[in-house]
Amino acid sequence: MSFETLGLAPALLRALAENNYITPTPIQAEAIPLVLAGHDVLGGAQTGTGKTAAFALPVLTRLSKTTPPAGPRKPRALVLVPTRELAVQVAESFKTYGRHLKLNVTTLFGGVGMQPQIDQLRRGVDVLVACPGRLIDHLDRGSVKLDGVEVLILDEADRMLDMGFLPAIKRLLNRLPKQRQTLLFSATFEAQIKQLALEFMNNPQQVQVATQNMIAQTITHTAHPVDGSRKRDLLIKILSDRHTDRVLVFGKTKHGCNRLAEQLEEAGLPAVAIHGNKSQAARQKALRDFKSGKARIMVATDVAARGLDIPDLPLVINHDLPMVAEDYVHRIGRTGRNGVQGEALTLVSPEEGGLLRQIQRLLKVELVMDVVPGFAPSKPIRLDTPIPKNGGGGGQRSPGRPGAAPRPHARPAARPGHAGPKQHRPTGQGAYAGKRGSRA
Ligand code: AMP
Numbered sequence: 001m002s003f004e005t006l007g008l009a010p011a012l013l014r015a016l017a018e019n020n021y022i023t024p025t026p027i028q029a030e031a032i033p034l035v036l037a038g039h040d041v042l043g044g045a046q047t048g049t050g051k052t053a054a055f056a057l058p059v060l061t062r063l064s065k066t067t068p069p070a071g072p073r074k075p076r077a078l079v080l081v082p083t084r085e086l087a088v089q090v091a092e093s094f095k096t097y098g099r100h101l102k103l104n105v106t107t108l109f110g111g112v113g114m115q116p117q118i119d120q121l122r123r124g125v126d127v128l129v130a131c132p133g134r135l136i137d138h139l140d141r142g143s144v145k146l147d148g149v150e151v152l153i154l155d156e157a158d159r160m161l162d163m164g165f166l167p168a169i170k171r172l173l174n175r176l177p178k179q180r181q182t183l184l185f186s187a188t189f190e191a192q193i194k195q196l197a198l199e200f201m202n203n204p205q206q207v208q209v210a211t212q213n214m215i216a217q218t219i220t221h222t223a224h225p226v227d228g229s230r231k232r233d234l235l236i237k238i239l240s241d242r243h244t245d246r247v248l249v250f251g252k253t254k255h256g257c258n259r260l261a262e263q264l265e266e267a268g269l270p271a272v273a274i275h276g277n278k279s280q281a282a283r284q285k286a287l288r289d290f291k292s293g294k295a296r297i298m299v300a301t302d303v304a305a306r307g308l309d310i311p312d313l314p315l316v317i318n319h320d321l322p323m324v325a326e327d328y329v330h331r332i333g334r335t336g337r338n339g340v341q342g343e344a345l346t347l348v349s350p351e352e353g354g355l356l357r358q359i360q361r362l363l364k365v366e367l368v369m370d371v372v373p374g375f376a377p378s379k380p381i382r383l384d385t386p387i388p389k390n391g392g393g394g395g396q397r398s399p400g401r402p403g404a405a406p407r408p409h410a411r412p413a414a415r416p417g418h419a420g421p422k423q424h425r426p427t428g429q430g431a432y433a434g435k436r437g438s439r440a
Contacts, residue, residue, distance in 0.1 A: 006032045009061040011100035016057075019096060025050030030207040031183075032058045038181060040201040044208035046187040047156075048333050052093045055079075055153050055183050060098045062151065062181075063126055073104065073124030074148035078176070080132055080169065082159040084109040084280055085287070085308055090155060091129040103127060108144075110134045111280040118143045132160065132168035139175060149176050157186040157193055162324075166192065173200050188326060219332055219342040223356065223367040226375045228349035232260065234375045235319055236267045238345065239297060244315045246290065249299045250331050252320040260319060261299045271297035302327045310334060318346040321355040323387075325362040350377050353385030 003016050003024055024032065027045040034041050035058035045051040059077050068076060079094075081087045087107045094105045106120050108130035114137065121144050128135075128144070138144040152173075154160065160169060182201045186193050197204055226234045239247060251257040254275040261273035272286040272295040289295040291310060300308075302322060313335045322328050328346075335342030346367065348356050360366055360383070369381070 001029050003057075006057075007036050007061070008032070008057050009064045009101070011064065012057055012060055012097055015097050015099050021053070025054070026209040027051050027207060028054045028057070030209065031055065034205045034207065035059065035181070035183060036061060040182045040204040041184070042189075042197055042201070042204040042206045043183065043185040044187070044189060044206070045185060046329070046333055049209055051185050052090055052155075053097065055155070055185065056090070056094050056097050059127070059151050059153065059183075060094065060101060060103070063103055064098075064101050066150075068126065069148070072122070073126060074145050075106075075125045075128035076148055077127045077151045077153070078146065078149045079127070079129040079153040079155055080135070080160065080172070081129060081155045082131065082163050082165065084111060084131060085283065086156060087129045087131055088284075089308075091127075094127050094129070098127075105129065108134045108138060109280070110137075114138070114141075114143075132165045132172060136168055136171060139172075146172070146175050147177060149180055151181045151183065152176055154182075154184040154186075154196075157184050157196070158188045158190060158326075159330075161190070161192050161196075166196075169196070187329070218340060219335060219344055221332070221344045221346070221365065221367045222370050223346045223348045223381075224370055224372050224375070225377045225381045226347050226349060226372070227377045228351060230375055231319055231347045231349065232263055234347055234372060235260075235317065236264065236269065237372070237375075238317065239264065239269050240267075242315070245293065245296065246310070246313050247297050247315045247317060248290075248310070248313055248331075248334055249297060249317045249319050250322070251299055251301060252323070254301055256320070257299045257301055261297075264297060264299070269297055270295055271299055273299045275301040302331065308334060312340070314340075314342060316342070316344045318344070321346065321348060321352045321359070323355065325355075325358040328359045329362070348381055350379040350381055351385065353382045354387035356381065357383035357385075358387070 001024055003013055003021065006024065006029075008016075027043060027049045031041055031043050031054040035055060041055075043051060043054060045054070063076055079090055081090055087109045091105050091107045098105065103126040104124055105127040106117075106125045106129070108117050108128065110131060110133055117134075117138065118141075121138070135144070139146065154169070160166075182204070184193070184197055184201065184204070224234060235249065249260065249271070251260050254277045257273045257275050261271040264271040272289055274283050274286045278286070286295070286298065287308065290298040299319075316332050316335045318328070318331060322331065332342070332344040335344065346356075356367070371377075
């Protein structure tokens with residue numbers, strides 16, 4: 001299968017060739033023809049599967065075929081995304097693929113001034129990529145009109161709901177023209193997402209690549225049991241012993257990430273931190289330094305790391321376990337992308353045994369337990385350890401997260417008890433080895 005057979009605009013084929021995109025990924029092969037045919041589409045795909053191009057390419061093709069009405073150009077395609085980073089990335093993709101089309105792509109997100117965004121909106125917009133909160137601010141001020149929207153895309157819808165954007169999304173949906181095409185992409189399909197689709201989509205066609213929550217086979221997973229109080233020392237040892245070019249470290253809280261980055265610096269390991277309390281400029285700078293190799297280590301919270309596309313990321317380390325098992329999938333999805341080998345190390349304290357069990361249940365995989373000499377925990381890691389409210393490692397569960405409970409269909413990887421040394425046996429599909437989708 002090649003892009004030429006999919007019916008995309010010639011200007012896009014040119015841009016794809018310039019970017020060395022030869023073969024459509026499974027989600028692209030499945031979704032593009034459906035979107036071009038005008039269907040509403042529910043896409044089950046995580047980042048790393050090529051999902052952005054799966055909606056950007058057909059939407060750009062559609063926009064390139066129609067002349068916008070005379071007068072100031074109002075958004076004809078609206079992409080709603082959970083985070084600023086994803087907004088920037090999605091907009092970049094639209095600009096890259098659409099570089100031979102004369103279409104304006106604009107982003108709207110919080111943490112930066114309104115006025116430059118208002119100025120940009122005045123200059124005319126074809127594709128608007130926005131976080132729901134800031135978009136509502138603009139709507140309320142009258143600086144943006146959504147009555148020209150022909151296509152709505154909800155990207156990473158599960159994460160938007162996790163972040164409490166459902167009321168904002170519903171408000172926005174009610175302000176959009178009823179006559180429109182709606183595309184919804186999500187890594188998981190919680191009941192709330194299905195409800196949203198039922199309410200606001202018109203006979204959606206479903207495409208699914210890679211079984212839900214499954215992980216790329218190119219990633220090896222190891223858990224290092226260690227007391228919580230010794231995690232920092234173990235992290236420093238791992239980072240000092242290994243000479244990996246780029247390492248992404250996940251912490252639980254914004255404060256914890258800052259402190260950890262400082263402690264790594266003190267240990268002679270230059271690190272940048274990225275989390276929601278930082279200004280947009282500081283986040284972009286940290287990301288730039290990390291991507292360019294200026295900073296070898298980036299310490300991130302889950303929300304800040306969402307949607308980051310970092311090429312050549314060989315190693316992800318979980319300093320703390322995520323409160324929500326699905327976040328493990330998102331975290332390690334930063335590595336092992338596009339068929340490249342990746343590694344995920346997780347530091348597990350005895351208090352986090354229950355969280356580890358959640359992850360193993362979701363993945364249907366047992367992580368290899370590897371005690372680092374000198375760092376054996378004072379107690380064994382027991383999978384039946386109750387999950388404390390703060391995750392046992394000083395973190396917070398974000399409020400109202402629907403994905404917190406293990407999925408009912410996920411069988412336990414092991415019965416509760418001691419987590420013994422086991423070989424990692426992923427049962428999932430690699431992102432690019434996704435199975436053919438089923439259509440509803
Ligand atoms: P996404 O899942 O949209 O975040 O995309 C993951 C990465 O794959 C991005 O770096 C894209 O530029 C890249 N990508 C997407 N589609 C293709 C393709 N057909 N061929 C090569 N690379 C691709």
